[in-house]
Amino acid sequence: MTDHHHIVVLGAGYTGMFTAVRLAHRIRRTGVRITLVNPSSRFVERLRMHQIAAGQHLAHHRIPSLLDGTGVRFVEGTATTIDPEARRVTVDGDMSLGYDTLVYALGSSTDTGTVPGADTHAFTLDGPESAGRFAARLTEVAAAGGTVTVCGGGLTGVEAAAEIAESHPGLNVTLISSDEVGGMMGAKARAYQHRVLDRLGVTTVTGARVTKVLPDAVELSDGRTVRSDAFLWTAGVKVSPLAADAGIATDERGLILVDGTLRSVSHPEIHAIGDAAAVRLAWGPVHGTCQSGLPTAQYTADTIARLLRGRTVEPFRFGYFHQPVSLGRRDAVIQFTKADDSPARWWLRGRAAVAYKEFVSGSPLLTYRLSKRMNVTTVVSKGGRATRRPAM
Numbered sequence: 001m002t003d004h005h006h007i008v009v010l011g012a013g014y015t016g017m018f019t020a021v022r023l024a025h026r027i028r029r030t031g032v033r034i035t036l037v038n039p040s041s042r043f044v045e046r047l048r049m050h051q052i053a054a055g056q057h058l059a060h061h062r063i064p065s066l067l068d069g070t071g072v073r074f075v076e077g078t079a080t081t082i083d084p085e086a087r088r089v090t091v092d093g094d095m096s097l098g099y100d101t102l103v104y105a106l107g108s109s110t111d112t113g114t115v116p117g118a119d120t121h122a123f124t125l126d127g128p129e130s131a132g133r134f135a136a137r138l139t140e141v142a143a144a145g146g147t148v149t150v151c152g153g154g155l156t157g158v159e160a161a162a163e164i165a166e167s168h169p170g171l172n173v174t175l176i177s178s179d180e181v182g183g184m185m186g187a188k189a190r191a192y193q194h195r196v197l198d199r200l201g202v203t204t205v206t207g208a209r210v211t212k213v214l215p216d217a218v219e220l221s222d223g224r225t226v227r228s229d230a231f232l233w234t235a236g237v238k239v240s241p242l243a244a245d246a247g248i249a250t251d252e253r254g255l256i257l258v259d260g261t262l263r264s265v266s267h268p269e270i271h272a273i274g275d276a277a278a279v280r281l282a283w284g285p286v287h288g289t290c291q292s293g294l295p296t297a298q299y300t301a302d303t304i305a306r307l308l309r310g311r312t313v314e315p316f317r318f319g320y321f322h323q324p325v326s327l328g329r330r331d332a333v334i335q336f337t338k339a340d341d342s343p344a345r346w347w348l349r350g351r352a353a354v355a356y357k358e359f360v361s362g363s364p365l366l367t368y369r370l371s372k373r374m375n376v377t378t379v380v381s382k383g384g385r386a387t388r389r390p391a392m
Contacts, residue, residue, distance in 0.1 A: 005032045005308065008089055008099040010079050012038035012063050013046065014290050014364050015274035016105030018297035018378075021371045024070040026305035034071070035099075037091055038063060039078045042128065047290055047361045049125035050160040050326075053232065054167040055135045058128075066368055079106070082246035084267045101269055101304055104243060104256060105297070108275035108288055111236040117213035122151065122233035125160065134232055141229045142168040149218065149228035151210050152235030153177020155184070155325050158193060160232055165200035166328030173202045174226060176218065178209045185323060186343030189335040196327045210235070237288065239276055251278045260315035262300055271300045281318065283340040292318060294364065294378040302375075324357045332357040 009020045020036045027034075043061040052058060064074050077091040082102070089097045109126045112118040123134035141148055148171060150161045161175040175181060175197070181204050182193045197204065208220035217227040244250045249257045249266035256272035257265045258279060264270040272278075273296040275288030286292050295318050303313050319339030326332045332353035336346040348356060363378075370376045 005100045006098060007032060007034045007101045007103065007304065008097055009034065009036045009103040009105060010089065011105035011107055011274075011276075012036050012043065012074075013105065013107045013274070013293075015107070015293040015297040016103065017043065017063070017066065017368060018294055018364070018371070019103050019105060019273065019301045020072050021067065021070055021368050022298060022301035022375065023304055024072050025371055025373070025375065026301060027308060028071070030308070032308065033073070035073045035075055035097060036063070036067065037075045037077060037079055037089070037097070039076070040127075041074070041076050043365075044127050045361070045364070046125075047364075049128070049131045050156070050163045052128055052131040053123075053125055053134045053138070053160060054163040055138060056167065061365065066365075069372055079242060082242060082248070084246055084248055084270065087269065099269075101271070103300060103304075104248075104264075104270055104272045104276050105274055106240045106242065106276050107293075108237040108239045110233055111238040112233050113238070114236060115210055115213060118151075118210075118231075118233050121213045121215050122231040124233050125156065134230070137230050138164065138168065138171070142171045144229070145170060145172075146229035147172040147174060147227070148230045148232065149174040149176060149226060150232045150234060151176050151213075151218065152233065153179060153181040153183070153204070153206065154234065155182065155323060157234040158182050158197070159326050160234060161202045162197060162200055162327040162331075163329075164232075165197075165202050166330070169201070173200075174205060174228060175202055176205045176208075176210060176220070176226065178207070178221075180206060182325070184341070184343070185325075185333070185335040186345075186347060189323075189333050189343070189347040189349070192347075192349050193325065193327065193333050196331050196333070200328065237275070243272075243276070253278075261303055261313050262296060262316050263303075271304065273297050273300050279316070279318075281316075283319075286318065287341070290364065291320060291322070294367070298378050322360075324353075324360045326354070326357045326361075330354065 009016050081090040110124040150157050165173040208222040210218045212219040239254045244254050255278035274293035279286040299316050320337045320341035323335040334348040334353045336344045
């Protein structure tokens with residue numbers, strides 16, 4: 001192992017932060033340097049953005065504080081280009097960082113570019129600033145007894161609609177979904193979720209896509225028009241074009257193509273994790289969630305440490321375990337799953353589910369703090385037989 005080896009981690013979200021902290025512990029006293037690059041010094045708890053959007057005030061966590069004692073250097077800035085042949089990253093157009101190993105953890109953001117008007121007239125949950133702007137608008141709408149519409153009936157949309165309705169009981173909340181709301185859950189958990197949404201007064205509109213967002217309405221694919229005073233967009237995600245622009249092999253969505261050890265198939269010194277990686281296991285593709293992202297971060301930190309020591313590496317294995325959904329601050333539903341994220345028999349509701357969901361949402365920060373002193377395991381399930389074949 002060389003004392004001059006430099007590891008650069010791009011992105012300090014859930015996965016990038018965990019990789020940097022765990023790797024620092026794994027390679028301490030080796031002389032290897034780690035630099036973590038992120039546009040903001042604030043650590044964003046993406047699992048809680050719907051709470052900020054509903055007007056709640058959350059703790060402000062600073063990345064330098066989370067890194068304190070690890071020896072990881074933090075650079076506040078945006079990676080603008082990657083030169084994989086020279087192994088250099090340009091930050092904010094003028095700072096150049098050379099690397100021997102690159103961890104690409106830039107994650108994803110809400111895709112507002114596929115539906116006309118979404119980028120202009122809808123808010124997103126991409127960060128505390130955008131969620132905060134929506135919260136300010138929500139206060140105005142609520143004071144006037146108006147209507148807010150959440151576009152997207154996935155779990156993020158469900159959490160946002162429930163949180164908004166509970167925090168602003170006089171507000172009219174509409175949730176629009178092209179498919180059944182929360183359709184990925186089992187029948188019992190889904191029925192419970194629907195009962196809670198009904199109790200909170202959330203109106204659901206299903207069976208049609210949003211085709212256009214106007215200042216005061218959305219147009220649907222079946223010809224219907226839904227009027228509203230504010231819109232929150234939670235439908236679809238996109239990734240940064242940085243990897244594709246650099247000539248790194250990506251799929252049609254811009255995710256980095258990786259081998260069974262989560263290394264770029266075109267540039268093996270680049271490791272891709274979380275939403276930025278096109279990971280495919282025997283049961284199918286891994287989709288971007290914190291649940292799958294943290295295990296890719298843990299695995300990659302361990303893999304880099306082993307490679308630096310000249311050791312062999314086993315392929316990445318992972319299986320989904322649960323779908324935890326908050327339904328405001330006083331209710332929740334947890335659907336336990338099979339390795340491929342399809343619903344299993346067991347599910348949880350009510351107060352027990354609230355405690356479970358809160359533990360899940362708070363666990364990354366606890367994991368980072370503990371990882372400074374020990375190797376904390378985050379993989380709840382490796383999927384059993386379903387994942388014994390390597391990632392493809």
